[in-house]
Amino acid sequence: MESAKYVSQKISKTRWRPVSYSSLQQPDIFATGSWDNEENKVSVWSIGNLGSSGLEDGFEGDPQLICEQKHDGDVLDLQTMSICKHWARAHRYPSDNAPSTGVACNSPEIVTVGEDGRIIVFRADQEGVVRVIENADSSTLHAVTYLRTTEVLTVNSIGQLKLWDLRQQSNSPSQILSLSRDRVPLYCVDRHPNQQHIVATGGQDGMLCVWDVRQGNMPFSLMEAHSAEMWEVHFHPTNPDHLFTCSEDGSLLHWETSSPSEMPSFLQGGRNSNMTSRSAMAPAGGNQSIISAWLHGDSSKSRLETTHMLPSQTLSVNSLDVLGQCLVCGTDGEAIFVNRQVPV
Amino acid sequence: MEELQQVAGVDVFDFICLTSAFFPFFSQVSILLAIELIWNLCEVLFIDAAPAGSLLLHLLDWVRLHKADVDEKAKDVLQSDSPAEHHNYWDVVVSYVLQGRLEEARQMLVKQATLQPASRNMYKLMDSLLSKMPFYNPGGTQTLTEFDVKWRNWHEEVDRYLKDNTFASNRHLELICKILVGDEDTLLEQKELLSTWYHFLVTRLLYSHPTVKPTDLHYYAQSCLTMFLDSRSVQEPLDSILLAAFEFDIYLVIKDCSIVLNNWWFVAHLTDLLDHCKLLQSHNLNFGSNMREFLLLEYASGLFTHHSLWQCAVDYFDHCPELGRACLELQIERVPLDTERKALKVLRICEERQMSEQVRSICKIMAMRALRNNRLGSALSWSIRAKDAAFATLISERFLQDYCAKGTFSDLDLIDNLGPAMLLSDRLTFLGKYREFHKLYGEKRFKEAAKLLLSLMTAKIAPQSFWMTLLTDALPLLEQKEVIFSADQTYELMYCLEELTSSLDTEEDVEQTKVELLRLSLARNLAMAIIKEGTVET
Numbered sequence: 017m018e019s020a021k022y023v024s025q026k027i028s029k030t031r032w033r034p035v036s037y038s039s040l041q042q043p044d045i046f047a048t049g050s051w052d053n054e055e056n057k058v059s060v061w062s063i064g065n066l067g068s069s070g071l072e073d074g075f076e077g078d079p080q081l082i083c084e085q086k087h088d089g090d091v092l093d094l095q096t097m098s099i100c101k102h103w104a105r106a107h108r109y110p111s112d113n114a115p116s117t118g119v120a121c122n123s124p125e126i127v128t129v130g131e132d133g134r135i136i137v138f139r140a141d142q143e144g145v146v147r148v149i150e151n152a153d154s155s156t157l158h159a160v161t162y163l164r165t166t167e168v169l170t171v172n173s174i175g176q177l178k179l180w181d182l183r184q185q186s187n188s189p190s191q192i193l194s195l196s197r198d199r200v201p202l203y204c205v206d207r208h209p210n211q212q213h214i215v216a217t218g219g220q221d222g223m224l225c226v227w228d229v230r231q232g233n234m235p236f237s238l239m240e241a242h243s244a245e246m247w248e249v250h251f252h253p254t255n256p257d258h259l260f261t262c263s264e265d266g267s268l269l270h271w272e273t274s275s276p277s278e279m280p281s282f283l284q285g286g287r288n289s290n291m292t293s294r295s296a297m298a299p300a301g302g303n304q305s306i307i308s309a310w311l312h313g314d315s316s317k318s319r320l321e322t323t324h325m326l327p328s329q330t331l332s333v334n335s336l337d338v339l340g341q342c343l344v345c346g347t348d349g350e351a352i353f354v355n356r357q358v359p360v
Numbered sequence: 361m362e363e364l365q366q367v368a369g370v371d372v373f374d375f376i377c378l379t380s381a382f383f384p385f386f387s388q389v390s391i392l393l394a395i396e397l398i399w400n401l402c403e404v405l406f407i408d409a410a411p412a413g414s415l416l417l418h419l420l421d422w423v424r425l426h427k428a429d430v431d432e433k434a435k436d437v438l439q440s441d442s443p444a445e446h447h448n449y450w451d452v453v454v455s456y457v458l459q460g461r462l463e464e465a466r467q468m469l470v471k472q473a474t475l476q477p478a479s480r481n482m483y484k485l486m487d488s489l490l491s492k493m494p495f496y497n498p499g500g501t502q503t504l505t506e507f508d509v510k511w512r513n514w515h516e517e518v519d520r521y522l523k524d525n526t527f528a529s530n531r532h533l534e535l536i537c538k539i540l541v542g543d544e545d546t547l548l549e550q551k552e553l554l555s556t557w558y559h560f561l562v563t564r565l566l567y568s569h570p571t572v573k574p575t576d577l578h579y580y581a582q583s584c585l586t587m588f589l590d591s592r593s594v595q596e597p598l599d600s601i602l603l604a605a606f607e608f609d610i611y612l613v614i615k616d617c618s619i620v621l622n623n624w625w626f627v628a629h630l631t632d633l634l635d636h637c638k639l640l641q642s643h644n645l646n647f648g649s650n651m652r653e654f655l656l657l658e659y660a661s662g663l664f665t666h667h668s669l670w671q672c673a674v675d676y677f678d679h680c681p682e683l684g685r686a687c688l689e690l691q692i693e694r695v696p697l698d699t700e701r702k703a704l705k706v707l708r709i710c711e712e713r714q715m716s717e718q719v720r721s722i723c724k725i726m727a728m729r730a731l732r733n734n735r736l737g738s739a740l741s742w743s744i745r746a747k748d749a750a751f752a753t754l755i756s757e758r759f760l761q762d763y764c765a766k767g768t769f770s771d772l773d774l775i776d777n778l779g780p781a782m783l784l785s786d787r788l789t790f791l792g793k794y795r796e797f798h799k800l801y802g803e804k805r806f807k808e809a810a811k812l813l814l815s816l817m818t819a820k821i822a823p824q825s826f827w828m829t830l831l832t833d834a835l836p837l838l839e840q841k842e843v844i845f846s847a848d849q850t851y852e853l854m855y856c857l858e859e860l861t862s863s864l865d866t867e868e869d870v871e872q873t874k875v876e877l878l879r880l881s882l883a884r885n886l887a888m889a890i891i892k893e894g895t896v897e898t
Contacts, residue, residue: 025668026668026671028701051668051701051702052667052668052702053667053668054667114733115698115699115700117699117700117701131699131700131735131738132733132735133735133737133738151771153737153773154735154736154737154738154770154771154773154774155735155736155737155738155740155741155774156700156735156737156738156741172737173700173737173738173741174737174740174741174774174777174781175779176773176777178773188773189773192773192777194777194779195779198779198780198781199741199744199777199778199779199780199781201741220704220745244708245704245708264704264705264708331671332705348671348705
């Protein structure tokens with residue numbers, strides 16, 4: 017069931033509070049950040065507990081505001097951590113403050129990127145900055161995500177993905193990937209939860225690209241997704257055959273891929289060798305490597321279903337987050353949508 | 361609506377009496393209630409355009425909707441232990457009668473009747489009078505005249521009972537009887553329960569002229585207003601607006617609302633609605649058909665100054681066919697662009713409407729900003745979006761200047777990965793190719809590097825100002841032990857050098873030593889090349 021709540025502020029980011037995987041609870045608390053207000057806020061909302069499993073489907077709990085906190089400037093990214101700290105003026109231009117556009121956490125480390133092209137590393141238990149990679153990029157870095165505990169991946173305005181190894185002291189990326197066609201700005205990136213070499217990106221032209229980071233310079237698949245900028249892309253954390261994207265054109269898409277055979281995709285490694293040789297980019301590891309359903313270059317081999325998740329066209333959907341069976345998204349129409357029965 | 365009135369605890373008439381300084385939120389609610397009142401009345405009179413008969417029914421609904429405190433009082437009374445002895449009991453009953461809610465009045469009266477068995481007959485009589493009052497049924501087969509006849513009969517019956525003093529012993533029932541007969545003085549005595557002149561108007565019409573025609577409405581409205589307001593109270597703006605509505609003067613309604621309300625929201629939407637119902641065009645004003653657009657533009661322009669509602673304003677401009685686009689073009693450039701994300705959204709709005717001028721201008725602003733902050737990659741990405749070749753040239757010049765100053769390229773990640781963007785401007789192409797030359801040189805692929813270098817000059821990709829640098833770059837290639845430039849290529853290099861020096865002759869002399877050195881190297885290379893090409897392999 018989808019419920020909309022109008023909150024009188026344009027929502028730029030929404031994130032679920034993580035729940036431990038061992039409990040069977042569905043997430044019930046999420047945070048939102050607003051933008052374009054004179055006073056922006058980070059608010060925490062609860063959708064109430066679903067109670068025991070015997071509850072009927074139609075339970076619609078309106079999100080209730082638990083608390084909120086003022087925020088200087090637009091909220092451009094949110095991550096949840098157990099500790100809260102404030103580092104001011106981390107991103108700046110020579111004469112002015114620069115917006116910080118993305119943040120990634122791998123407790124206790126925090127990495128931020130901004131319009132000034134810097135990558136800054138913080139630690140939750142330290143006051144100052146741990147490390148700054150100056151001039152990491154000549155254009156704006158729009159998003160950052162952890163690939164491994166010591167590696168981060170950034171995307172920028174000229175369509176490049178850059179891999180950074182934080183153990184190295186050098187200020188240059190260990191790898192650069194980009195599309196060979198027009199270098200459209202990329203605005204979001206997300207890593208496959210189980211297979212760390214697979215990432216998905218989205219950008220100005222609304223195309224969804226899935227990359228294999230080991231593979232060199234070409235994305236594995238390009239899919240037309242939206243008619244305007246794609247703001248966020250998320251793999252489902254426990255069911256990575258599902259992917260969610262949201263866009264400026266006001267739609268939120270749910271992508272579901274399934275492998276052609278009945279076997280789950282992680283077992284396909286050696287068996288479908290004829291399948292791998294036919295695909296345009298054979299994985300470097302040969303037959304034994306695990307092939308994810310996302311990496312089939314030819315989309316006719318694997319079934320890819322897309323469904324619109326929002327009832328009607330709204331203003332831009334700026335952000336989404338998905339955990340378990342719950343999806344939350346925020347729009348420029350000052351509304352938060354919560355769906356508690358996402359079919360995953 | 362009812363909840364809102366309960367929360368506010370006031371009814372609409374008080375909205376001007378409250379000082380907004382003390383209750384800022386409070387007065388907002390009152391204004392909202394007032395607006396709702398006006399809007400509903402406009403719906404009834406202008407849009408539904410109810411004819412005589414159903415007009416009154418609609419007006420009754422309208423009054424009932426906007427006077428919800430009756431229900432709250434009734435709830436109180438009914439929840440008490442002995443409703444009939446509650447101090448508000450009779451107020452509730454009379455209020456029901458004033459609003460024409462006779463069924464509910466009857467139900468309340470039953471409670472009183474059981475308490476007073478001695479007056480049982482009187483109560484029964486009243487009950488039957490109340491039940492027999494005819495109400496016009498628009499969907500039924502009865503015509504208006506038939507209804508009128510029936511109603512007059514009933515009216516005469518009530519009048520008879522009144523004249524016979526049937527209810528004289530019970531002042532409450534007598535009061536109700538007088539109301540039913542439509543006695544003006546009695547109604548005026550109920551000022552407190554009525555609380556507004558328009559309630560008085562509707563009640564009066566209900567009990568004396570239920571078949572009132574729309575065209576006659578304003579006579580009654582004016583007289584009721586005068587009667588209701590005594591010497592103490594003065595006519596409020598809300599009253600004038602309602603009066604104008606009863607007179608079916610749409611323009612006056614709109615004008616008064618514009619004056620009273622400090623915001624174009626209500627007026628713009630009301631006018632838009634009326635325009636869609638084709639009610640504004642029947643009037644012969646020379647800006648009649650454009651009034652809607654005028655008001656919508658005013659409203660949308662006001663919205664645009666709001667820090668976050670400017671996005672909504674865009675839709676309003678889209679719906680103004682004549683001037684909307686022009687206004688949007690002017691306004692959209694003034695949205696403050698604090699972050700790139702906001703700029704991207706603004707750009708998307710412009711691109712969807714093919715406002716290419718605005719796209720260029722916004723991209724130029726962002727690119728200049730990026731350039732000032734030394735973010736050359738950002739600047740380039742903005743000029744690519746705007747397809748702004750001139751700016752791309754500017755950026756390339758910047759890069760080249762940096763190179764000349766420092767000897768190395770900054771932002772190699774950008775230049776190495778230009779891709780098809782290179783073709784946007786000649787200078788950019790040159791930059792890309794020049795970097796390629798350096799890469800080839802670094803990889804020791806001298807022959808290819810040499811070929812590329814030459815082509816940069818002969819194909820006129822390189823700007824002449826840079827030729828000196830290019831020729832200087834050629835020096836190490838010329839000085840190599842192995843012959844890299846062929847004879848033909850050397851001739852072309854010499855030609856380029858001559859072209860360069862002859863064109864620069866009139867200006868300050870290019871470093872003569874460099875030119876001398878070049879001429880020497882070229883000559884030596886030429887010699888070696890001729891020899892090499894003339895040698896037959898043995």
